[in-house]
Amino acid sequence: xxxxxxxxxxxxxxxxxxxxxxxxxxxxxxxxxxxxxxxxxxxxxxxxxxxxxxxxxxxxxxxxxxxxxxxxxxxxxxxxxxxxxxxxxxxxxxxxxxxxxxxxxxxxxxxxxxxxxxxxxxxxxxxxxxxxxxxxxxxxxxxxxxxxxxxxxxxxxxxxxxxxxxxxxxxxxxxxxxxxxxxxxxxxxxxxxxxxxxxxxxxxxxxxxxxxxxxxxxxxxxxxxxxxxxxxxxxxxxxxxxxxxxxxxxxxxxxxxxxxxxxxxxxxxxxxxxxxxxxxxxxxxxxxxxxxxxxxxxxxxxxxxxxxxxxxxxxxxxx
Ligand SMILES: C[S@@+](CC[C@H](N)C(=O)[O-])C[C@H]1O[C@@H](n2cnc3c(N)ncnc32)[C@H](O)[C@@H]1O
Numbered sequence: 001x002x003x004x005x006x007x008x009x010x011x012x013x014x015x016x017x018x019x020x021x022x023x024x025x026x027x028x029x030x031x032x033x034x035x036x037x038x039x040x041x042x043x044x045x046x047x048x049x050x051x052x053x054x055x056x057x058x059x060x061x062x063x064x065x066x067x068x069x070x071x072x073x074x075x076x077x078x079x080x081x082x083x084x085x086x087x088x089x090x091x092x093x094x095x096x097x098x099x100x101x102x103x104x105x106x107x108x109x110x111x112x113x114x115x116x117x118x119x120x121x122x123x124x125x126x127x128x129x130x131x132x133x134x135x136x137x138x139x140x141x142x143x144x145x146x147x148x149x150x151x152x153x154x155x156x157x158x159x160x161x162x163x164x165x166x167x168x169x170x171x172x173x174x175x176x177x178x179x180x181x182x183x184x185x186x187x188x189x190x191x192x193x194x195x196x197x198x199x200x201x202x203x204x205x206x207x208x209x210x211x212x213x214x215x216x217x218x219x220x221x222x223x224x225x226x227x228x229x230x231x232x233x234x235x236x237x238x239x240x241x242x243x244x245x246x247x248x249x250x251x252x253x254x255x256x257x258x259x260x261x262x263x264x265x266x267x268x269x270x271x272x273x274x275x276x277x278x279x280x281x282x283x284x285x286x287x288x289x290x291x292x293x294x295x296x297x298x299x300x301x302x303x304x305x306x307x308x309x310x311x312x313x314x315x316x317x318x319x
Contacts, residue, residue: 013061013137014043014051015092021307022170026056028304028315029174032181041095042137051149053205054177055170061092061133064144073134073141074118083121085129090146092135115143156200160228161221163195167253167284167313171306173201175315178304179249179282183207189247189278191240196222198251203231212238241273250278254285264292271296283316293318 016038018026027037033054034045051057064080067073091108103111115134116123133146153169167175176198180186183206190198193211195218202209203226210233213219222235240252252274255262267289274281275297283293293300298318306313 009046010048011044011046011063012048013063013135013142014045014049015058015060015095015135016041016043016056017058017095018056021309022056022174024304025171025174025306025315028302028317029054029056029177031302032178032317044137051147052152053173054149055151055153055173057149059092059133059146059148061135061142062145062147063142066140066142068139068141070141073143074115077115077143078118080119083119083130086122086124086127087116087119087130087132088123088125088128089115089119089132089134092133092146094136097136152204153201156197156204156229159195159197159200159225161195161224163197163218163221165256166195166197168308169197169201171313172197174306175251175253175282175284176202176205176207178315178317179251179280180205180207186248187246189243189245189250190253191238191243191250191274192253192255193222193235194218194253196225196235198253199233199235200225200229200231202251203233204229210234210236212236212240212243214239240270243273243277245277247278248280250274250281252281252283254283254287254289256286261287267292268295271298280317280319283314283318285314285316286312289314289316 030037030043033049034043034047051060065073065076089112091112093102131146134141134143153173156169180188186208188202188207188209190209190211193199193213196211199209199211199222211222216237219235219237226233271293281298283289290300293316300316301319302317304315306315
């Protein structure tokens with residue numbers, strides 16, 4: 001198939017699934033990964049992202065063939081060279097279509113069979129080595145290699161150690177993607193790492209990250225969580241106000257306590273320190289902090305809210 005693929009600029013369709021409370025967070029993650037957001041449940045881009053990176057991406061089709069006419073799509077599929085490994089074809093439902101336009105289960109299975117028979121090679125419905133997907137997107141039909149996302153964040157929910165103010169693994173994963181779109185060559189720090197939720201998500205994406213926290217009691221928990229999932233990272237006891245170094249990005253989940261508020265001068269000192277050791281910061285906060293961010297010398301570049309029923313966090317990208 002590589003001959004066919006070499007002749008075109010690669011383009012991918014990503015399908016998304018999220019709760020309405022997560023839309024703002026998902027859109028900021030899309031803007032970070034792809035440069036724009038899509039309010040629909042799919043997004044097309046020439047940028048290649050592994051679906052498992054995002055907690056919201058369900059699957060990805062790498063487009064090999066497209067057409068405005070389904071029969072023409074079938075004809076082009078019939079002309080593809082033989083596939084050497086076993087394969088399976090999957091109809092990817094476009095959740096944006098009106099219910100009346102959606103294709104029912106039996107019809108989807110029939111279309112999958114039809115395409116499976118057109119392709120030259122061996123179908124294996126149970127343990128296929130490769131997946132192909134086809135989907136209706138707007139006025140077009142697309143067909144190509146299908147890659148399903150794995151819910152890595154879901155596995156990370158089962159950490160040995162937990163913490164009252166920890167982020168959910170889903171939010172933490174999105175925040176990491178918002179902070180670091182392309183991990184290559186990036187040096188990242190989580191200077192208020194708590195129990196290590198952000199660290200675990202970042203490490204699972206191969207990101208070069210270190211953690212630190214003022215509270216010695218959480219550090220052993222963070223180290224244990226990191227070890228439990230088979231990763232390793234430096235985790236130190238440090239007050240963010242005394243941190244030095246040079247990092248591309250800092251993810252700062254601001255300390256809070258439901259009964260008390262951190263004094264503004266302390267928040268300011270924390271962010272002023274971050275200004276010296278990080279080029280860019282992503283702040284997670286449960287209380288308004290814009291004026292302090294600006295006083296510390298940062299510009300607010302983008303933002304979103306992450307809701308969990310009535311509990312609202314803001315995620316603010318600053319440089
Ligand atoms: C909201 S929690 C972070 C939770 C973390 N993201 C997680 O999911 O486990 C904020 C953390 O900041 C730490 N902290 C408070 N003041 C700090 C300071 N001056 N320097 C470094 N860490 C600080 C607290 O000990 C707490 O662990």
